[in-house]
Amino acid sequence: MRPVLRALLPTAAAVLLLALGIVWLAEGPGATASPADAPTPGTTREVAIRAQAWGFRPRVVRVAPGETLRLAGISEDIQHGLAINDLGVNLQLRAGQVARSPAVTVNLPEGVYTIQCSVFCGLGHASMKAKLVVGSPRAAPGSGAPWIASLLGLAVVVGVAFRAGRPRG
Amino acid sequence: MSTTPGAGLDRRELTRLGPVRRAVLLPSFQFWTVLPTLALVVVVLVSAAVGLEHPSANFGTVVTWIVWWGGLLVSFVLVGRAWCLVCPIGAIPEWLQRLSPWWGSRYTAGLGLPWPRRLRNLWLPTALFVVFVFLDNGYGMSNSPRMTAGLIAVLALGAAWVSLVFERRAFCRYLCPLTAFIGTCALTSVFELRRRDPAPCRNACPTKDCYRGNARRYGCPMGEFPGGGLESNLHCILCTECVKSCPHDNIALRWRAPGRDLWAMSRPRLDGACAAAVIVGLATVVPLLALAFLPELRSLLARLLPAGVPPNDPPRLAAVVLVFGVGLGATLGLLHAASLLSRWASGSARVTTRALFTRYAYALIPVGLSKLLADLLDHAFRTWGVLSNVTSALLLDFPWNRVMPERASATDLLGPLAVYGLQVALLLGGLLWSLEALRRTAPGPAADRASGVASFLPIAGLALVLTLASLWTLGSGLL
Ligand code: SF4
Ligand code: SF4
Ligand SMILES: [Cu+2]
Numbered sequence: 001m002r003p004v005l006r007a008l009l010p011t012a013a014a015v016l017l018l019a020l021g022i023v024w025l026a027e028g029p030g031a032t033a034s035p036a037d038a039p040t041p042g043t044t045r046e047v048a049i050r051a052q053a054w055g056f057r058p059r060v061v062r063v064a065p066g067e068t069l070r071l072a073g074i075s076e077d078i079q080h081g082l083a084i085n086d087l088g089v090n091l092q093l094r095a096g097q098v099a100r101s102p103a104v105t106v107n108l109p110e111g112v113y114t115i116q117c118s119v120f121c122g123l124g125h126a127s128m129k130a131k132l133v134v135g136s137p138r139a140a141p142g143s144g145a146p147w148i149a150s151l152l153g154l155a156v157v158v159g160v161a162f163r164a165g166r167p168r169g
Numbered sequence: 170m171s172t173t174p175g176a177g178l179d180r181r182e183l184t185r186l187g188p189v190r191r192a193v194l195l196p197s198f199q200f201w202t203v204l205p206t207l208a209l210v211v212v213v214l215v216s217a218a219v220g221l222e223h224p225s226a227n228f229g230t231v232v233t234w235i236v237w238w239g240g241l242l243v244s245f246v247l248v249g250r251a252w253c254l255v256c257p258i259g260a261i262p263e264w265l266q267r268l269s270p271w272w273g274s275r276y277t278a279g280l281g282l283p284w285p286r287r288l289r290n291l292w293l294p295t296a297l298f299v300v301f302v303f304l305d306n307g308y309g310m311s312n313s314p315r316m317t318a319g320l321i322a323v324l325a326l327g328a329a330w331v332s333l334v335f336e337r338r339a340f341c342r343y344l345c346p347l348t349a350f351i352g353t354c355a356l357t358s359v360f361e362l363r364r365r366d367p368a369p370c371r372n373a374c375p376t377k378d379c380y381r382g383n384a385r386r387y388g389c390p391m392g393e394f395p396g397g398g399l400e401s402n403l404h405c406i407l408c409t410e411c412v413k414s415c416p417h418d419n420i421a422l423r424w425r426a427p428g429r430d431l432w433a434m435s436r437p438r439l440d441g442a443c444a445a446a447v448i449v450g451l452a453t454v455v456p457l458l459a460l461a462f463l464p465e466l467r468s469l470l471a472r473l474l475p476a477g478v479p480p481n482d483p484p485r486l487a488a489v490v491l492v493f494g495v496g497l498g499a500t501l502g503l504l505h506a507a508s509l510l511s512r513w514a515s516g517s518a519r520v521t522t523r524a525l526f527t528r529y530a531y532a533l534i535p536v537g538l539s540k541l542l543a544d545l546l547d548h549a550f551r552t553w554g555v556l557s558n559v560t561s562a563l564l565l566d567f568p569w570n571r572v573m574p575e576r577a578s579a580t581d582l583l584g585p586l587a588v589y590g591l592q593v594a595l596l597l598g599g600l601l602w603s604l605e606a607l608r609r610t611a612p613g614p615a616a617d618r619a620s621g622v623a624s625f626l627p628i629a630g631l632a633l634v635l636t637l638a639s640l641w642t643l644g645s646g647l648l
Contacts, residue, residue: 004626007514078480079224080312092225114646120234123544
């Protein structure tokens with residue numbers, strides 16, 4: 001078992017370090033965008049959203065239940081989309097051209113909804129998301145999901161490692 | 170054609186089934202498979218060239234970048250390089266070159282020069298693949314109908330020109346920007362074309378028709394020698410020409426352990442391995458870095474470079490180049506480090522780091538492929554309905570595609586959390602697949618369990634890290 005330990009220690013250290021780096025990269029530098037202004041009920045508020053490859057600013061848009069919004073989107077680079085499926089909004093965004101949605105009333109239960117790019121825009125498209133927070137819900141249900149997934153990944157590796165080294169055929 | 174298939178005929182063989190056998194023995198087999206794709210590509214080209222300038226309302230862009238791309242990713246696992254079998258961009262220049270879609274013709278067009286020796290590898294196509302992905306991510310090729318049309322036109326003209334100068338399908342093998350990608354991903358296939366039995370090839374076949382061709386059939390268009398060196402799916406486009414030309418009926422299509430090439434190649438090459446590592450890096454590390462740094466990097470570079478007009482402003486393009494460079498460099502560096510550690514841990518003097526690097530790179534393909542699929546899965550489930558939208562739009566103004574459809578908004582098939590669950594399943598499946606391939610390639614005497622496990626750990630750790638990168642990149646929207 002000596003050789004296994006000798007390999008395990010540097011591997012585990014490197015994996016741990018890189019994993020921390022990954023969590024920081026996914027959550028840290030890109031997540032600095034500020035939330036939108038506080039809602040003022042009774043009027044139509046214009047919410048400005050800027051899109052770039054690959055993300056939105058702001059990353060969190062807060063609205064009051066029943067509030068009426070108009071979304072104004074613009075791209076800072078290539079073409080993107082701005083879709084909130086739950087509100088039936090889907091805008092095409094181009095560089096330097098503001099696209100405005102019709103006024104929409106947020107008749108949604110309190111909760112967190114996804115704002116997403118609706119145009120297949122490249123390698124980072126799948127993570128081009130922002131949040132529409134309606135009211136003041138408790139923590140988003142998905143926030144623990146990457147942690148659970150990571151532990152499952154670790155379990156897969158450990159499982160296969162136990163099979164490794166057996167006579168091959 | 171002789172019908173004494175000899176030894177090696179087994180249950181897994183697909184060419185044993187009557188209908189399959191009749192189909193692949195049909196001289197015009199490939200011709201008929203190309204026709205439908207050709208029709209589709211023509212419609213795509215027209216609508217992308219003159220249709221609506223809207224990426225998710227234009228039939229051409231949606232079919233190319235969602236339907237075709239998604240279909241391509243899935244097809245690797247099922248049928249290897251079968252896209253190349255039906256690809257008109259490769260087939261039509263070949264017909265032109267031999268002045269015949271399928272029958273034996275006495276005349277040929279073109280110079281038939283041999284492809285330069287120095288370029289007989291995958292280095293150039295790997296570089297071209299990176300350029301291709303850069304065009305998409307730097308210039309937004311996949312959401313510009315005109316650029317999509319331009320790409321198809323450039324590829325078609327390039328392939329035609331190359332086939333008139335060089336022999337066989339030189340473009341498809343050595344130049345197409347997708348060939349390194351398609352070839353290495355095809356190693357994951359559950360399906361392969363191989364000779365049945367080495368004996369007739371060695372002892373009873375002076376003519377080697379599978380490579381050279383004969384009066385009725387053509388030699389392998391990809392320049393492979395199925396009777397000899399063919400031991401992976403890397404270059405075989407399943408055109409079935411060799412099935413027809415072999416006088417000993419010694420070529421078979423068969424099922425196999427999924428992705429067997431990932432660990433079982435006897436002479437894996439470094440060029441393909443680097444192609445594999447680049448694909449894995451583009452799928453996993455580069456998107457994470459882009460997510461974290463691209464906007465900040467762009468504003469940083471804006472202080473140094475002229476502003477320009479977005480989206481093609483120098484600061485942004487330079488930032489994308491940097492992210493690509495750092496991401497790919499990091500991937501190759503990590504793979505090298507893992508190979509070093511693994512060699513040291515194995516305690517074996519017989520293996521070289523380079524040999525480990527090469528084998529490991531191929532074995533990591535499922536980690537990259539599953540991420541590319543997971544990316545597309547999100548789009549497919551969250552913007553469902555776009556395909557019927559663009560199809561109805563196309564029918565309103567066929568084939569010009571200039572009329573905006575009455576657009577239903579993007580509709581979900583699944584909520585974001587459910588989609589993430591599916592993505593996790595895919596990514597963990599890819600991880601498991603890579604680990605199984607890595608376990609089979611691990612060096613060291615098979616009897617020594619401890620050193621086998623020891624050498625497996627570092628590379629398994631890297632596979633885990635790459636999967637974590639994907640899990641967190643895709644999960645960042647949920648946080
Ligand atoms: S033509 Fe048939 S028998 Fe001859 S080398 Fe090729 S596969 Fe073998
Ligand atoms: S090996 Fe056979 S099926 Fe494969 S590309 Fe060559 S001729 Fe076609
Ligand atoms: Cu986008």
